[in-house]
Amino acid sequence: AQSVTQPDARVTVSEGASLQLRCKYSYFGTPYLFWYVQYPRQGLQLLLKYYPGDPVVQGVNGFEAEFSKSNSSFHLRKASVHWSDWAVYFCAVSMTGGYKVVFGSGTRLLVSP
């Protein structure tokens, strides 16, 4: 069955350090992948999305993600983390004509001073 796995429930990064949040997918066919972010006491909002083409996708606020078909991965990266990046990050895959989106369990990012 199609699924998305985020192996890290929580990641702590120092402010100014680089970040990688991991996402592995299982999907038969061409995957359409997303990263959403949930700031405290808010709903989710789109960070970036991938469709077949350039494997590196740029998003908002300096985030980018790299798609790897061989590793079935879509990891999120940022070169320098800011305290305002403190949030929960969800990886997701679109299926069934695009109308059904399946989410991973989320990774909570904590930023230390």
Place this chain on the structure above:
Amino acid sequence: EAAVTQSPRNKVTVTGGNVTLSCRQTNSHNYMYWYRQDTGHGLRLIHYSYGAGNLQIGDVPDGYKATRTTQEDFFLLLELASPSQTSLYFCASSDGTGGYQNTLYFGAGTRLSVL
């Protein structure tokens, strides 16, 4: 910017109680969704709809009914609430025209506690 409004923001009920969660979107999107968010599970799809009068079953539909009365309004009904339905509920919408690239726009969520 898509606007999705959920009400109430917080709700407490007792086991066996009747609860209705409301969602309204003001961007004429065709698709609307109800998700629940639980620690360790991420977001799980309960029901979704592609237009007024339409309802599609999601991945965790047991114990939930939903109704799409207009293009704007999508309701989630818990007719005999149970403690296992204590959760954070999100409504989302999308215009459905982007195919696999559809972006979901989320409301701020409703926190439901069933005692």
